[in-house]
Each structure stands twice: as C-alpha cells, then as structure tokens.
Amino acid sequence: MEVPFIDFREQYQIIKEEIDVGLKSVFERGAFILGQEEKDFELDFAKYCDASYGIGVNSGTDALYLSLSCIGVGPGDEVILPSFTFIATALCVSYTGATPVFVDIEEETYNIDPEKFKEAITDKTKAVIPVHLYGQPANMNEIVASARDKNITVIEDAAQAHGATYNGKKVGSLGDIACFSFYPTKSLGAFGDGGMIITNNAEVNDKAFMLRDYGRKDSYDHVIKGFNSRLDTVQAVVLAAKLKRLDDWNKKCNELALMYFDLLEDLDDVFSPRIKADRTHVFQTFAVRVKNRDKVLEAMKKKGIGVLVHYPIPVHLQVAYAELGYKKGDIPVSEKISGEILSLPMFPHMKKEQVEYVCGALREILI
Numbered sequence: 001m002e003v004p005f006i007d008f009r010e011q012y013q014i015i016k017e018e019i020d021v022g023l024k025s026v027f028e029r030g031a032f033i034l035g036q037e038e039k040d041f042e043l044d045f046a047k048y049c050d051a052s053y054g055i056g057v058n059s060g061t062d063a064l065y066l067s068l069s070c071i072g073v074g075p076g077d078e079v080i081l082p083s084f085t086f087i088a089t090a091l092c093v094s095y096t097g098a099t100p101v102f103v104d105i106e107e108e109t110y111n112i113d114p115e116k117f118k119e120a121i122t123d124k125t126k127a128v129i130p131v132h133l134y135g136q137p138a139n140m141n142e143i144v145a146s147a148r149d150k151n152i153t154v155i156e157d158a159a160q161a162h163g164a165t166y167n168g169k170k171v172g173s174l175g176d177i178a179c180f181s182f183y184p185t186k187s188l189g190a191f192g193d194g195g196m197i198i199t200n201n202a203e204v205n206d207k208a209f210m211l212r213d214y215g216r217k218d219s220y221d222h223v224i225k226g227f228n229s230r231l232d233t234v235q236a237v238v239l240a241a242k243l244k245r246l247d248d249w250n251k252k253c254n255e256l257a258l259m260y261f262d263l264l265e266d267l268d269d270v271f272s273p274r275i276k277a278d279r280t281h282v283f284q285t286f287a288v289r290v291k292n293r294d295k296v297l298e299a300m301k302k303k304g305i306g307v308l309v310h311y312p313i314p315v316h317l318q319v320a321y322a323e324l325g326y327k328k329g330d331i332p333v334s335e336k337i338s339g340e341i342l343s344l345p346m347f348p349h350m351k352k353e354q355v356e357y358v359c360g361a362l363r364e365i366l367i
C-alpha cells in the first residue's frame with residue numbers, strides 16, 4: 001500500500017461544484033484583485049476566529065511581516081519567538097531589521113516555554129510570536145500575562161492552527177494580532193499562496209489594509225510606504241468553500257489522531273502528541289517522537305509511506321542565522337526534539353486502513 005503524506009483529492013471533489021460556480025463568476029466579472037469574494041472572506045474568517053477584522057494578504061509570511069510593520073518594529077528592536085518553528089516566523093522579524101531572539105519550547109507541547117519567554121525579555125523587546133505548532137495552541141494565558149506587564153505586543157503565529165481553541169476561545173483572538181497562512185497543506189489551504197492578519201485592534205486593521213496595498217488610502221493617495229501583498233479573489237473563492245467545512249475536517253483529523261493514539265499506545269519507543277486539557281488540537285501535522293528517527297524515516301519511506309520532519313534543524317542553528325552566534329546546546333529542548341520528531345501522514349479524508357498500515361509499518365520497524 002502507498003500512503004501519501006497528504007492527499008486533498010477527495011476534498012477537492014467535495015468543493016468542486018461550489019468553487020466552479022464561484023470562479024466562473026469571478027472570471028466573468030474580471031474581479032481578480034480585492035473583489036467582493038475576497039472582502040466577504042475576510043469578514044467570514046474574522047468572524048470564525050471571534051475577531052473583528054481580517055486583512056487578506058498573499059502569504060502567512062507577509063501576514064507576520066506586515067503585522068510587525070504595523071506596530072513599528074524595526075532596527076534596534078527585539079522580537080522573541082521559539083526556535084522550534086518554520087523559519088518564516090523568524091524571517092519576518094529579520095525583514096523589519098529587528099533581531100529575532102530565540103527561546104526554547106515546552107517538551108510536552110513543542111510550543112514556546114512561557115518561562116523562557118519571560119527570561120528573554122529586555123528593554124528592547126517589542127513583540128513575542130508564540131507559534132501554535134502542529135495545530136495545538138501555545139500556553140497563551142502565561143504569555144499574554146508576561147507580555148502585558150512589559151507592554152509587549154503578542155502576535156500569534158497561527159499558520160498551523162485554524163480552528164484550534166484555548167480555554168474555549170478560538171486561535172486568532174488570543175493575543176493582539178494573529179497571522180494565518182493559507183498555504184495549500186494548511187488546515188484551511190488555498191490553491192496557491194495566501195494569508196490573513198486577524199485583529200480586534202482598529203488601528204492595526206487600518207494600517208494593515210494600507211500596508212498590503214501600496215500604502216494607499218484611496219486609489220492614488222499613498223499615505224505610507226506599503227507593499228503589494230493582497231489575497232487573490234480566486235483564492236478567496238476556494239477558501240470560502242473550505243471554511244464552511246473546516247470544523248468538520250478538523251473533527252475528522254481528531255478522529256484519525258485518536259486512531260493513531262490507540263494503535264501506537266503500546267509502542268514504548270513512540271511518543272505520541274499530548275493534548276493539554278485546556279486546548280483543542282487541529283492536527284494540521286501529526287508528529288510523533290522516535291529514537292533513531294532518520295533510520296525510521298528511511299524505513300517508512302521504503303514501505304511506501306509519506307513521512308516528513310518538521311523540523312530537522314531548529315532556527316537558531318540554521319546557517320541563515322549564523323550571524324547571531326547561537327551554538328549547539330544553547331536551546332536544548334528544541335535541539336533534542338528536532339532530532340526525534342517525525343510527521344506521519346494526516347489529512348481529513350485519510351482512510352482507516354491507511355492509518356492501520358502506517359502504524360503496522362512503524363511497529364514492524366521498531367520491534
């Protein structure tokens with residue numbers, strides 16, 4: 001049996017008719033840039049996140065970069081973030097000229113350790129970016145409390161956690177600003193690149209709207225130096241159709257995760273994800289930890305299973321960040337997890353037999 005890491009073919013069949021109609025309408029009207037569908041989707045997704053404003057942009061990376069720009073982060077400032085994340089979380093800080101300050105994660109959730117965040121705060125700290133890694137929210141109560149004390153802006157990197165909740169509240173409404181990616185593999189994925197900034201702050205909303213569209217207030221009235229970073233109307237049509245089904249698809253991923261938990265429970269060498277009682281997980285990624293990860297990875301691939309590593313090198317040890325002078329051992333939990341973590345196949349329409357095959361293969365390899 002072949003089990004791909006991800007397969008959205010069935011998902012496409014479910015939304016096909018709806019998006020065919022929506023796209024035809026966009027094409028016939030030629031409303032490609034900031035068309036009505038894009039504006040509607042901004043409102044719908046903000047509402048879904050229990051927030052007031054949504055600003056569609058062209059990627060999750062730009063959502064983060066424009067958010068930092070909105071609050072005036074720049075050279076001389078520091079932004080704290082976990083080292084165990086996708087590099088985009090850090091790159092957006094670098095784009096502003098500010099310095100990313102990497103801290104460690106909690107071993108249980110793989111999310112930023114609130115104590116390490118607190119210890120890293122200096123007079124230069126302008127913002128913190130907790131990442132809701134793999135689909136489970138970070139420990140937001142503690143992070144927000146420490147940030148409020150010091151006037152630090154909290155920007156959620158929610159690229160992997162559309163629909164997840166923390167103490168009953170949706171991701172996207174837990175800090176000051178939240179950033180989503182609609183990269184195709186995300187829980188809510190476009191048919192290309194896309195992203196969104198979500199906030200309750202009217203000032204951030206106004207500025208982000210201008211920043212993503214050449215800094216204009218009106219057609220050719222440019223009040224700040226902005227960028228070209230808009231969400232395509234075509235992508236909004238796809239995303240709107242998927243948003244209606246997001247909760248159902250997240251539920252399906254949770255059911256598959258339960259199956260994984262059951263089938264892997266007796267394997268001492270496999271550490272399955274832990275879900276904190278005060279949160280829900282959306283399992284955008286189902287990542288386990290195993291000893292001899294690289295050997296297991298190769299053996300799984302030989303058995304026809306799509307497996308990946310998110311992420312093999314923590315960002316503080318990436319060559320791209322060599323200038324910051326971090327060395328091995330500086331951020332130990334992130335370094336340890338990056339050597340053990342292994343992402344197994346996970347997508348809403350994955351079949352029971354596929355989960356069984358993956359778990360059977362893992363069992364054979366490990367025993």
Ligand SMILES: Cc1ncc(COP(=O)(O)O)c(C=O)c1O
Pocket residue numbers: 059060061062085086088089131157159160180181182183193194195
């Ligand atoms: C945690 C995290 N942050 C940021 C991004 C950047 O999003 P995008 O690829 O849409 O630029 C991604 C995904 O790619 C991500 O997983």
